[in-house]
Amino acid sequence: MVSRKTKYAINALVYLARESKDGQPIQISCIAEKEHIPRKFLEAILLQLRNAGMLNSRKGKLGGYSLQKSPEEINIADVMRLFDGPIALLPCVAYKYYKRCDECVDEGTCGIRAVFSEVRTETVRMLKNATLAEVLRRSEGLKEISLVKTKNKKK
Amino acid sequence: MVSRKTKYAINALVYLARESKDGQPIQISCIAEKEHIPRKFLEAILLQLRNAGMLNSRKGKLGGYSLQKSPEEINIADVMRLFDGPIALLPCVAYKYYKRCDECVDEGTCGIRAVFSEVRTETVRMLKNATLAEVLRRSEGLKEISLVKTKNKKK
DNA sequence: ATAATTCCTATCAATTTAGTAGGAGTTAAA
DNA sequence: TTTAACTCCTACTAAATTGATAGGAATTAT
Numbered sequence: 545m546v547s548r549k550t551k552y553a554i555n556a557l558v559y560l561a562r563e564s565k566d567g568q569p570i571q572i573s574c575i576a577e578k579e580h581i582p583r584k585f586l587e588a589i590l591l592q593l594r595n596a597g598m599l600n601s602r603k604g605k606l607g608g609y610s611l612q613k614s615p616e617e618i619n620i621a622d623v624m625r626l627f628d629g630p631i632a633l634l635p636c637v638a639y640k641y642y643k644r645c646d647e648c649v650d651e652g653t654c655g656i657r658a659v660f661s662e663v664r665t666e667t668v669r670m671l672k673n674a675t676l677a678e679v680l681r682r683s684e685g686l687k688e689i690s691l692v693k694t695k696n697k698k699k
Numbered sequence: 700m701v702s703r704k705t706k707y708a709i710n711a712l713v714y715l716a717r718e719s720k721d722g723q724p725i726q727i728s729c730i731a732e733k734e735h736i737p738r739k740f741l742e743a744i745l746l747q748l749r750n751a752g753m754l755n756s757r758k759g760k761l762g763g764y765s766l767q768k769s770p771e772e773i774n775i776a777d778v779m780r781l782f783d784g785p786i787a788l789l790p791c792v793a794y795k796y797y798k799r800c801d802e803c804v805d806e807g808t809c810g811i812r813a814v815f816s817e818v819r820t821e822t823v824r825m826l827k828n829a830t831l832a833e834v835l836r837r838s839e840g841l842k843e844i845s846l847v848k849t850k851n852k853k854k
Numbered sequence: 855a856t857a858a859t860t861c862c863t864a865t866c867a868a869t870t871t872a873g874t875a876g877g878a879g880t881t882a883a884a
Numbered sequence: 885t886t887t888a889a890c891t892c893c894t895a896c897t898a899a900a901t902t903g904a905t906a907g908g909a910a911t912t913a914t
Contacts, residue, residue: 546788546815548872554811555802571890580802585873591892604881605889620814633701647710647735652845655838656709659775659829660701666821674814683810690807703903726859740904746861759912760858 550627553589554620555579557598561615561676569601569608589627596626615680621671631671632664639668705782708744709775710734712753713838716770716831724756724763744782751781770835776826786826787819794823 556575564570572590576583590609593599600612611618624631625640635643636651637660644651651657711730719725727745731738745764748754755767766773779786780795790798791806792815799806806812 545785545790547870551789551800551802558811573890580804582873584875587891588873588893601891602881603879603891605887606882607880607890609891620811630700634706635700645706647706649735653838653841655834655836655841656713656775658837658841659825659834663822663825666825667818670814670818670821679810679814681810682813683808686808686810686813702901728859737904739906742860743862743904756860757912758860758910760856761913762859762911764860 546624547628549585549589550624552579552581552586553593553623553627556581556586556590557593557611557618557623557676558679560599560609560611561618562680564610567610569606569610571608574608592626593623596622598623611676615676618676619672620674620679621668624671631668632660634660637661637664639664701779702783704740704744705779707734707736707741708748708778708782709834711736711741711745712748712766712773712778712831713834715754715764715766716773717835719765722765724761724765726763730764747781748778751777753778766831770831773831774827775829775834776823779826786823787815789815792816792819794819 556579559575559579560570572587573583575581575590576586579586581589590599590601594601594609594612598612598618599609601607601609621631630638630641632638632641634645634657635641636645636648636654636657645657648654648657711734714730714734715725727742728738730736730745731741736744745754745756749756749764749767753767753773754764756762756764776786785793785796787793787796789800789812790796791800791803791809791812800812803809803812
């Protein structure tokens with residue numbers, strides 16, 4: 545499972561991608577309220593996203609956060625890695641956090657490893673494609689579908 | 700990441716599938732030694748696998764564990780669910796452990812959910828296909844490849 | 855009987871998670 | 885130039901989870 549931190553981070557980023565088209569900074573407390581995230585907790589999360597180069601911040605009155613990169617350039621894989629570490633389910637198939645399995649006898653002929661390697665490759669591919677822009681597109685698509693459904697019900 | 704418990708469980712099951720063709724029980728201490736798993740810890744793991752219907756046990760002298768189902772019928776997805784719970788990365792896309800996201804406004808139009816739903820579907824598909832028999836087949840395949848490689852090196 | 859095994863309950867230390875608290879530093883505007 | 889509204893930063897904490905260990909009861913082949 546993804547941690548709450550990661551989930552909050554993704555929600556905050558999607559919120560920023562949707563609400564701040566002009567690049568105007570949006571305040572922590574605003575995001576916290578709209579996305580139901582504890583304010584102080586979100587504070588730390590946004591700071592980390594800024595330090596990772598995904599967000600810009602402006603201090604002082606009228607300060608806040610805005611996207612540093614375009615919504616096409618920010619993807620869920622990177623956010624997950626930032627907060628939860630490796631996406632791989634075994635250390636020995638991780639890409640950016642590789643570590644040998646302590647108890648493993650021969651990594652090269654490990655059938656379990658082969659399975660988890662495939663899972664990792666596919667998962668990373670999907671999560672890399674899941675940019676903020678893509679998430680918004682999907683959300684729009686789903687809204688249309690639900691609109692059609694309610695229309696049909698009224699008939 | 701998968702827990703150590705799950706990793707140990709998979710290794711123990713693969714060991715049993717490979718070494719106990721005749722269905723003769725194999726002792727905890729034997730598996731523990733060969734697979735580098737703390738004995739007492741493995742004890743609890745095997746018990747849980749038995750209670751889940753994957754293993755048979757025989758008590759007393761010459762007792763031990765054997766597979767209850769065929770290696771084609773035991774898959775990694777089920778083992779992971781047994782020890783680590785849901786395979787899904789978000790509670791709201793879990794199949795056997797579904798739970799609404801506390802902070803979610805509208806599940807039906809959530810773009811994030813759509814992404815993680817796809818990831819879950821693909822992951823479960825791969826892990827369901829990863830039966831003990833399949834893991835052994837892959838392992839054999841890898842052994843052949845590494846044999847060819849060493850042959851070529853010698854030339 | 856006894857030796858070797860599984861079965862079962864309880865306990866524990868370390869780590870991770872999901873926050874909270876308090877205040878220093880910065881900036882726009884009155 | 886004061887002040888209100890922000891971000892930035894460090895430290896702390898309670899609860900849950902993980903990865904075990906300890907000790908002995910129950911069972912079975914010899």
